[in-house]
Amino acid sequence: MKEAVSLKDIAKICQVSVSTVSKALNDRADVGREKKEEIQRVAKELNYVPNFMASTLRSKKTRNIGVLLSESTGTNLMHEHFARILNSFKDTVEERGYFISFLNANNSPNRLSFMEQCKYMNFDGVFMLCADYQKPEVKELLASNIPIAAVDHTMPKHINIASNQYGDMRRLMQLIYYRGHRKIAYIHGENNEVTTGRVSAYKTFMTEHNLPIPREYLYTCPYRDYERGSALTKAVLALPNRPTCIIYPDDLTAVGGLNMMQESGMVIPRDVSIAGYDGLNLVNIVRPRIATIRQDTVSMGIQAGNKLINRIEFPDATPVAETVTVDGMVEPGESLAVISHSRHQ
Amino acid sequence: MKEAVSLKDIAKICQVSVSTVSKALNDRADVGREKKEEIQRVAKELNYVPNFMASTLRSKKTRNIGVLLSESTGTNLMHEHFARILNSFKDTVEERGYFISFLNANNSPNRLSFMEQCKYMNFDGVFMLCADYQKPEVKELLASNIPIAAVDHTMPKHINIASNQYGDMRRLMQLIYYRGHRKIAYIHGENNEVTTGRVSAYKTFMTEHNLPIPREYLYTCPYRDYERGSALTKAVLALPNRPTCIIYPDDLTAVGGLNMMQESGMVIPRDVSIAGYDGLNLVNIVRPRIATIRQDTVSMGIQAGNKLINRIEFPDATPVAETVTVDGMVEPGESLAVISHSRHQ
DNA sequence: GCTCGTTACTAAATCGATTTCTTTTGTCTA
């Protein structure tokens, strides 16, 4: 290993004390102009790089943000939606001189708890991407006073970057409605904050427009479960009062439905219309292109990063909950048929 | 913040010195059985968590591995192939008590170079997922003596986790050949180590089987470029001597071709057969399912993690290049027609 | 001429561990 250059080395060369070097490199006021410039010049020449461990041991500021992915599956790095948000978050915090490390969420027996990992690493803050908020371990972290930002989950005293579930879903409903659909089934996700907002928008919209919501038009399906999306589609199609449009929890389940229908000889959207959610690459790749809500993952990452760093740098004695709502964009795709009502009017 | 518990606190309670506590918690031999157990018990009771900065400042071992994603686009977290490998790598190193941090590769002017970042963070090793090996900054890192593992790139004295490009491609060729195809076009990736192995397998196989390789059967296409895949397909189809099968650089370009063909009214594989590469989720989602080579990303991540940690823990004075070859698996899909030659025989 | 204040710098404490070097104590051997 190349012998690392330390403050001491610079001090020796410049004939000054270590503390003067430290101050000069941190551009403090109580160092003479000439000395400061000389020290900075020498530091550059020697290719000096500070030692992270040493400086943060003393100063406690690590500029390191912990990222908590889903602890259950550990696979969420592979979900495009979260990968996109994380990518944008990473760019944002790096731009501001921070960097990210992952919290270890695997299930080896000797793993440190999230709280312990934060203590160990001195994380300045934590970004939760798809955590299980019911887990005691996560609750413990939320109850501590480390700054936290999370996606799509409101918490007391923390930052929530929320997709505009209600608004986005409402706009999707409008699109479908204006295309003439009146019998709209909704296969929605499992019960959580995200789902609640969307289901609420669905029900409100239907009610506002005097449309019935038959019990059998609502189904629960795990998010991103291609097979279940397919299976539930079969159930919907078997209904006596078959809907003209089916909305899915996300794009992947929608494709599950699409494929199932196409394989049984149906033509989309001639026979049935469908809509997904999220706006993954997928929707531009399958045919017909699926109507979807493209979530603004870039904005979500940027806002999460900036809000979190602001909290880190200007800590509040008693922080309060803060929610940033990010609008998605309706993408009509090709999977929504136009239904004419002229004959019946 | 909760006042952090330190060795000093434990020492005071147990009426021993700080060094004894340190030794006890590190399970060293020169501490008495009883004292050791008492100290460990107290540490657990107080919920003691060591301070990463302090311990690594002294010991120099961080158990922290830097991950270098492509520095050009910064988007590679979003490519399923690399995300899968990284995910498996992460699980592997975490299992062994290591963790990962990202090297910052954005292009802000005050960013530290990769080498500087390694010094700063004291990374024990680096995992390169899709770096630009031509960049001086990367070369500098490769020339240093920090342990490095990389995917699909051989380097002097470092670890290379390589897909078996030649063997995998050859098996894909066999499958296509046994289905009766003789006129096989190959839209391959841009010139790099990965591409070279595959093209070599293609040419060798064709030659071995006395098949001509018309110049117009070979095209270069950027990896994962859906649009180019589509455009080049158009060129191939326009050939007077149209091939019966087209092989693509990867699944995404293959879908680009598939969609283009289906939109122009062709039926796959009735009219043309196609094959992709990588084995992304995608191939099970589009119809027909595309023949592909499913790369063993799990094994790649595991091997990279283990090999790298072995080097970290048992450093070699003069390390030599080490290559681990990982076989992929042929997935026939539904996109390869069977061509009968009986009439002509 | 004495005090006061400012400027520019240094010495030393500190962060929380690890590690080396001693010292103490008890046991075993010649």
Place this chain on the structure above:
DNA sequence: TAGACAAAAGAAATCGATTTAGTAACGAGC
């Protein structure tokens, strides 16, 4: 019983920075 030796513990140095407290020099003000 002296000397050797091992086991158990502690003292102190150390890692490389930051930070606090303190000092020397010098000019200004009265």
